[in-house]
Amino acid sequence: MSEPGQKPRGASVGARLRWPALSLAALLLFNWFFSPTFFHLEIKGGYLYGTIVDVLNQGSKAMLLSLGMTLVIATGGVDLSVGSVMAIAGAAGALLVTRTHLPFGVIAPICLGAGGALGVANGLLITALRMQPIIATLILMVAGRGLAMLLTGGQIITFEQPSFVFFGNGHFLGLPFTTTVVALAFALTLWLTRGTALGLFLEATGDNETASRFCGAPTAFIKTLVYGFSGVCAATAGLIATANIKAADSSRAGEMMELDAIFAVIVGGTALTGGRFTLAGSILGALLIQTLTTTLYNLGLPPAIAPAPKAVVVVAACLLQSAKFREWTRGLVGRKAAA
Amino acid sequence: MPFFAALLAASTVLWSGCGKSNETPTAAAPPAETSAPAAAAPASAEPKSSLRSFTMGFAQVGAESAWRTAETESIKAEAEKRNVNLKFSDAQGKQENQIKAVRSFIAQGVEAIILAPVVETGWEPVLREAKQAKIPVVLVDRGIKVNDDSLYATLIASDFVAEGKLAAEWLAKKTDGKAVIVELQGTPGAAPAIDRKKGFEEGIKAYPGMKIVASQSGDFRRSGGKEVMEALVKVHPELTAVYAHNDDMALGAIQALEEADKKPGTDVIVVSIDGVKGAFEAMAAGKLNCSVECNPLLGGFAFDAAGMAIKGAPVAKNTVVPDRVFEQSQAAAELPNRKY
Amino acid sequence: MNESPRELLRARGIEKSFPGARALDGVDLTLRAGEIHALMGENGAGKSTLIKILTGVYPPDGGVIEFAGQPISPRSPRGAEELGLSTVYQEINLIPTLSIAENIMLGRQPKRFGVIQWPALRRQAARALERLGLQLDVKRELGSVSIALQQMVAIARALDLQVKLLILDEPTSSLDEQECAALFAVLKRLRGEGLAILFVTHFLDQVYAVADRITVLRNGALVGEYETARLPRLELIGKMLGRPVEAVSAARKRPDAVAGERGTAAGPTFLEATGLGRRGAIHPLDLAVGTGEVVGLAGLLGSGRTETARMLFGIDPADAGQTRVDGRTVRLRSPREAIRHGFGFCSEDRKTEGIAPNLSVRENIILAAQASRGPWRRLGRTEQMQIVEHYIRALNIKTPSPETPIRNLSGGNQQKALLARWLALQPRLIILDEPTRGIDVGAKADVERLVDSLRERGLAVLFISSELEELTRVSGRVIVLRDRRKVGELTGDFDENRVMRMIAQPHE
Amino acid sequence: MSLPARRKFIPLLATALALAALFTTASLLYPGFCSRLVVANLFADNAALGISAVGMTYVIISGGIDLSVGSVVAATSIVAATLIGRHGWHPVPVIALSLLLGLLFGLGQGLLIQRFELPAFLVTLGGMFFARGLAFAVTPESAGINHPFYDWVQALRLPLGGRAGLPATALLFLAVFVVAAAASHLTSFGRNVYALGGGADSARLMGLPVAATRVAVYGLNGFASALAGVVATFYTGSGNPAMGAGLELDAIAAVVIGGALLTGGVGFVEGTLLGVLIFGTIQSALVFDGRLNSWWLRIAIGLLLLLFILLQKWISGRAGAARAE
Secondary structure, three states: OOOOOOOOOOOHHHHEEEHHHHHHHHHHHHHHHHHHHOEEEEEEOEEEEHHHHHHHHHHHHHHHOOOOHHHHHHHOOOOOOHHHHHHHHHHHHHHHHHOOOHHHHHHHHHHOOOOOOHHHHHHHHOOOOOOOOOHHHHHHHHHHHHHHHHHHHEEEOOOOOHHHHHHHHEEEEEEEEHHHHHHHHHHHHHHHHHHOHHHHHHHHHHHOOHHHHHHHOOOOHHHHHHHHHHHHHHHHHHHHHHHOEEEOOOOOOOHHHHHHHHHHHOOOOOOOOOOEEEEEEEEHHHHHHHHHHHHHHHHHOHHHHHHHHHHHHHHHHHHHHHHHHHOOOOOHHHHHHOO | OOHHHHHHHHHHHHHHHHHOOOHHHHHHOHHEEEHHHHHHOOOOOOOOOOOOOOOEEEEEEEOOOOHHHHHHHHHHHHHHHOOEEEEEEOOOOOHHHHHHHHHHHHHHOOOEEEEEEOOOOOOHHHHHHHOOOOOOOEEEEEOOOOOOOOOOOEEEEEEEEHHHHHHHHHHHHHHHHOHHHHHHHHOOOOOHHHHHHHHHHHHHHHOOEEEEEEEEOOOHHHHHHHHHHHHHHHHHHHHHEEOOOOOOHHHHHHHHHHHOOEEEEEEEEEEEEEEHHHHHHHHOOOOOOEEEEOOOOOHHHHHHHHHHHEEEOOOOOOEEEEOEEHHHHHHHHHHHHHOO | OOOOOOEEEEEEEEEEOOOOOOEEEEEEEEEEOOOOOEOOOOOOHHHHHHHHHHOOOOOOOOOEEEEEEEEEOOOOHHHHHHOEEEEEOOOOOOOOOOOOOHHHHOOOOOOOOOOEEEEHHHHHHHHHHOHHHHHEEEOOOHHHHOHHHHHHHHHHHHHHHOOOOOEEEEOOOOOOOHHHHHHHHHHHHHHHHEEEEEEEEOOOHHHHHHHOOEEEEEEEEEEEEEHHHOHHHHHHHHHOOOOOOOHHHOOOOOHHHHHHHHHHHHOOOEEEEEEEEEEEEEEEEEEEEEOEEEEEOOOOOOOHHHHHHHHHOOOOOOOOEEEEHHHHHHHHOOOHHHHHOOOEOOOOOOHHHHHHOOOEEEHHHHHHHHHHOOOOOOOOOHHHHHHHHHHHHHOOOOOOOOOOOHOOOHHHHHHHHHHHHHHHHOOOEEEEEOOOOOOOOOOOOOOOHHHHHHHOOOOEEEEEOOHHHHHHHHHHEEEEOOOOEEEEEEEOOOOOOHHHHHHHOOOO | OOOOHHHHHHHHHHHHHHHHHHHHHHHHHHOOOOOOHHHHHHHHOOOHHHHHHHHHHHHHHOOOOOOOOHHHHHHHHHHHHHHHHOOOOOOOHHHHHHHHHHHOOOOOOOHEEEEHOOHHHHHHHHHHHHHHHHHHHHHOOOOOOOOOOHHHHOOEEEEEOOOOOHHHHHHHHHHHHHHHHHHHOOHHHHHHHHHHHHHHHHHHHHOHHHHHHHHOOOHHHHHHHHHHHHHHHHHEEEEOOOOOOOHHHHHHHHOOOOOOOOOOOOHHHHHHHHHHHHHHHHHHHHHHOOOOOOOHHHHHEEEEEEEEHHHHHHHHHHHHHHHHH
């Protein structure tokens, strides 16, 4: 986009996490009063059971996507194609499992690889051909969904392969297995960004690409890499979505998920202009969005209207990041945050 | 600007080129003649030898459920059998696309159009055009709201209200009129969703002991059914029955119930509509109690009616496809001969 | 030059301060109709601020501007244009994606009933260009013509209004000789038409070629106003650099001991460039830096110093000549390669090419070192802190903590942190481009001391500065550039004075 | 004319040729494709898309983007439908009201973008979600419109011979197109939009009303979306909160295929028309074929996008070369 964005001022990690945490707390508080069963937890069939668990479970896709999206946005880019990549990975997984009967241990890496490859393709369009991220990924967003439907022939492909099903429905340590997947992905991402120097290069590239290049930082490599990573995250989310219902629904799987992921990242306190990023914040953001949806379910409101409150939340988040807005008025900031 | 030149050139070429050929479809002559060029066309899958070959259009909603794909298959198969050159269009659930499809069927000069309307409203304009073009429209699987019902030749569909009633009555019988019910609605605004809800509510009126404690849309999707059920089972742990507007949602809900450590089929009675293969498997496995069949195999009816309409013979305005109620007991026996 | 010069613009006691900086301190400027007036001064002299005030971009804090006898206070570029002052900025402010004609006429298209009359528009545009003696296809897209032509279009746009005063901010910085000649022809023609032209440039030859009078600014203050004919180059340079010639010639020579030491201390040659050049940036030049030697690049702003540095560091790779490092021929096509050969480059533009503002001091310091190790071999937390704390102490960088975002530091401390960034890399050659620009005296001293110690530790240093005194003090050898050319080299016993003379000597 | 002088028309020509090629191929493959009826349908069926694409062209030329289009269409359609169908208002005031609302919505987005320097991408993303949620909040069900005024308008036709005829909506689309195209060439607002996209800072220094122009562009696009929504209600004789999902992407695709640069400053309303027609041609060719499935449309559009962007990269590359000479 050509419009100027604003970097968050004085943004220590704590400060970045403040708003998402507060909003989430507010929403939870609301549930505390209006849907008493929300916090009800119990052990059923040997694992933890309750609405909170569902939020974690159903939020897993958004959380996974937001991990990749965070890194992409940290470089000042954006990845619109994640939803379609989810569909492709899901379709591929279901096809392989029904046609080839390979073990899931073989299929999963293939699907993730495919997702990664698509992501790298995005990255190359952006670094080698200097396309704007939004348009480069838009192409895959449009064509990718078609590709997924091509794979499945528009059909819903159902399967029963236990290990694949477990990936989306199984339990581990008393929690849905998806939670473990997210935890692992989070740990991996955390290690990749903070355990290696990638995170430093990433933030430097997003913050001042010229300076980073002059320092010999591999800016192009980094950019390509993050899109690839985003692709892998999307593929993982796609497999979960597919396993979750034991069926690949390539026309609907991952629909609008890219927007949820972007929302999660922005709400989480990573600026769309790139630079500093916070993975924890994005996870919080994803949870916030999922909690919102689940709350609507509980209240019996049609989930179709969920987008409206989401929009309010994200615009508020942007305004909070806008220095101009702070200058304009601080009082309003307080009120908006409540929204 | 050179672009104008190019466009002008293109359009003039196109116009002159079209002068002659556009008479082909527009000639409102007996079908036999119009169909001839269509049959002779390179694109047409028809062998030239076939004496009498119709070209018909089928505007399908999409492929959102197993039931839907079964319907598509049935109609495609029937077309094969009757050696009809079928133009299939999948609207991906968008009415805009479906209208576009119908209008270009008209432009193609097909002999008849089969339409599975995605929503009830908003069909007058395009159907009027079909009528002007003297192309009979056969509606399948759900009705539409029009003031002038001469706009379509016939409606071949199950009676959604009746299906809802059947489900309700079966459930009442099964639970002797006592049930705490969670309802999983279809896509908001979709005819089956509205009617199946209506029918079910009428059905349980007679039984004060049966009440719907929650009714939420699962969008006719497995994932929807699962997510909604996961939420509702916690808000209403006391539920004893689930009524889903289609099998896919029911199957999703069953997963959710099992995760909630309830035994679908025993602790919670699950009733749904459609009767797809998956539902029968679930019944055989004792997880689904009852599925009211909503027969998607409309191919035969549809082509019969279309054939009559084309000949100009009178067609019944409304063909109700008989629906049967299947219970677990019949499931195992019925399973092998489910085509979808 | 026309007789009985009448004053067109009188600016008196113009003052302007920005947060933390006094940009203009009671500056006067007088422009006559029908003259070309050069506005000279090194960095931070306040030239651009003065221009922006004249054209209504900034309001002045104090002072009066009289234009054609009337006191004026333009509130916007538009307002200034309506008064008859218009400006052509250095970075051409036109729309490259629109046609030449439109760029000239944008905002004042000829209309009938609100409908733009394109034929008329093109005619007017063509006429505006003819006034500059140019015949162009005005339908052409601006972005598709040379910078020089774009410059002309910008001037045409500026002239199209009923302009009395034309301000040109470094119009020639990106033009070659012929293009300059063409431009000057135009300027003289306009002078003939009675226009006043205020002309900002760094090229002495050009000033002496076209300017009638010169106003010199330094550090936001007026140095003086002179008839070009009566101001020898040497004096002009002295005034610009704030080193009056007499003072210079009397200036204490560096102790010969030191000079001698510097002359000899140079170890084996580390970097040797021969005929190295880049089209449109810097004419081919020879340049060598030995280990344990500080070589100064002298020259006025825009003389090609930075261009040389960028070329050596592989940012704008050379397209002629060859580079030898330790006697082996190498091609430096990117900073990465340069760094791999032991180069470090501390850019003059701290903001856009130096700091990553939102990252911490620590991260900014270790960035280059980490980059050279690649992403996987991450510097451990303790190693990082060792490096960072060492340099914070060694360069006495004043920061609340290593984790403070570097944007919160003062310019001087940012500069030191950037130096630390390159030193942490353990380079063999470090290129310092204006390392003391815009930082306080204390910090300057620190930097100079640092450079000395680096030399003693056997580093090769290429030192760029507009402050000749500093330059001569620090360097053992000075290469002098003028107008993108190497014009000479001074070794052993030299002082600012000789450097200035070398800069001053006209084109042979 | 030299290449540099005319290079920005090349994508336009390419698009025109692509359209001609597509249409010719389809005509050869499918009997009856090359008919006035089909051509007329291209305009009738894509009126809503076309109108919003025209609005989007201005936004993209100004260097911005607007993702809220599809949702605004849906919201407008359902609001209009309920007001007319359920509350029995007369269509004319309802239409006026919906257009006004669309305009205000767009202006609001524009203000957020301009005043607080928020990324257009995000603001309009929010707008997209907001309007969609709103639409479903009004009513989740599609609502039919039965009103003599609607019947009258729907009956209007400009006959083209045969059974071919252009309905009022198609004519409206063409009118919008002509006005927008003319405005983009012949008014200072139109040119300021180009200048804004070509370089906002330069435009500011040239004394052009940058802020006002940017806000106005989003306002206009909001208006265009609302108009598209109204057209949709005439097209379907109903309103539907689920309508126009993904419309914004189709519109953007049409604009880019039409030769606009997403970086702003370059583009043509005329090109957008071609883009829309290409879109429609592919779609109806798929229906004519009757064997290929709808997802081929998405794949084809994706490839076309890639193709045209690469073409533009190549051209700007040539321009750079031309300058260097």
